[in-house]
Amino acid sequence: RDFGVKLNKRVRLIMGCNEETGSKCMEHYNEVAEELSCGFTPDANFPCIHGEKGLLQMMAYSKNTKIISADGGFVFNAVCDSSTIVVPAEEGLKERLEAVLAETKLQEYKVTEEKGQISIYAKGVPAHASTPTLGVNAIGATFECLAKAGFKDDFVEFYNTHIGTSCDGEGIGLKFADEYGELTLCNGMIKTENDVISCTIDIRVPVTLKSDEVRRMCEGRLEDENGRIEILGIGDALFFPRESPLVNALYKAYTDVTGDTENKPMVIGGGTYAKSLKNIIAFGPEKPGIDYRIHSADEFILVSGMEEAVLVYMEAIKNLLAI
Numbered sequence: 001r002d003f004g005v006k007l008n009k010r011v012r013l014i015m016g017c018n019e020e021t022g023s024k025c026m027e028h029y030n031e032v033a034e035e036l037s038c039g040f041t042p043d044a045n046f047p048c049i050h051g052e053k054g055l056l057q058m059m060a061y062s063k064n065t066k067i068i069s070a071d072g073g074f075v076f077n078a079v080c081d082s083s084t085i086v087v088p089a090e091e092g093l094k095e096r097l098e099a100v101l102a103e104t105k106l107q108e109y110k111v112t113e114e115k116g117q118i119s120i121y122a123k124g125v126p127a128h129a130s131t132p133t134l135g136v137n138a139i140g141a142t143f144e145c146l147a148k149a150g151f152k153d154d155f156v157e158f159y160n161t162h163i164g165t166s167c168d169g170e171g172i173g174l175k176f177a178d179e180y181g182e183l184t185l186c187n188g189m190i191k192t193e194n195d196v197i198s199c200t201i202d203i204r205v206p207v208t209l210k211s212d213e214v215r216r217m218c219e220g221r222l223e224d225e226n227g228r229i230e231i232l233g234i235g236d237a238l239f240f241p242r243e244s245p246l247v248n249a250l251y252k253a254y255t256d257v258t259g260d261t262e263n264k265p266m267v268i269g270g271g272t273y274a275k276s277l278k279n280i281i282a283f284g285p286e287k288p289g290i291d292y293r294i295h296s297a298d299e300f301i302l303v304s305g306m307e308e309a310v311l312v313y314m315e316a317i318k319n320l321l322a323i
Contacts, residue, residue: 026276044282051267054205054237062155062197073189079135081126096149129186129202130269140165158227173221180267204269207237253316
């Protein structure tokens with residue numbers, strides 16, 4: 001209004017409250033409201049997101065284990081940043097564990113022995129499941145150290161061979177990359193219930209890999225005598241060609257306001273409301289080169305960045321009105 005922009009289409013602001021836990025709000029919108037002709041969700045990065053990887057969720061379960069209890073993580077879609085694993089005491093195990101834990105990238109660890117049990121507390125580094133290599137998985141580090149320290153256990157072996165700390169899915173036959181990015185694997189939570197250990201697995205699937213191909217790649221690698229992995233669901237990727245009118249309109253708004261033509265539209269591993277609504281993609285507000293600590297402690301945005309984003313979004317709406 002202040003700039004005298006004339007609207008030749010209705011511009012709608014849609015607010016959702018369930019993006020992190022299923023996007024049920026957008027399911028409801030799709031049931032009761034009209035389909036959008038075009039739009040964007042400000043829930044990712046500038047300059048523009050023209051693709052989001054598919055989402056594959058799994059659960060790993062123990063069959064036989066000596067582990068007394070395991071507890072760690074708080075959400076499916078973030079690297080486990082702290083865990084406590086309790087195992088039976090063995091002669092010299094505490095000392096061997098302390099020696100190998102000292103060689104990890106854990107921020108903190110503590111090994112205590114009492115009443116025939118050894119408790120291992122580990123503090124890793126949190127990261128979003130779409131970028132697990134930026135974090136340090138406390139569970140993975142602990143299980144790796146248990147094996148190095150000579151603790152023989154069926155589920156420790158299963159975890160290390162099938163999940164591990166590499167984040168690339170190789171242990172279940174899913175190591176894959178295309179021109180838009182690599183497949184990533186994240187273990188977010190672990191718990192013990194009724195003497196069975198379970199672990200969550202969050203996998204971000206490259207945009208060119210279809211769900212039936214994913215199943216075919218991993219189906220023979222999900223179970224052995226030590227444990228099993230169950231597929232909960234596979235969500236398709238989102239992809240708009242780089243030269244599509246929607247991508248061009250938003251990218252032009254970004255470059256016109258910021259002058260940045262070096263950074264180009266990208267594909268990300270994160271998921272946004274763009275997967276729930278037709279004809280929209282994620283657009284900002286994170287600028288290239290700044291670590292906003294997304295999904296971690298002290299997540300932030302600069303006031304100057306927010307002010308600039310307002311100008312970019314205003315220009316974007318003008319461009320979308322012209323499509």
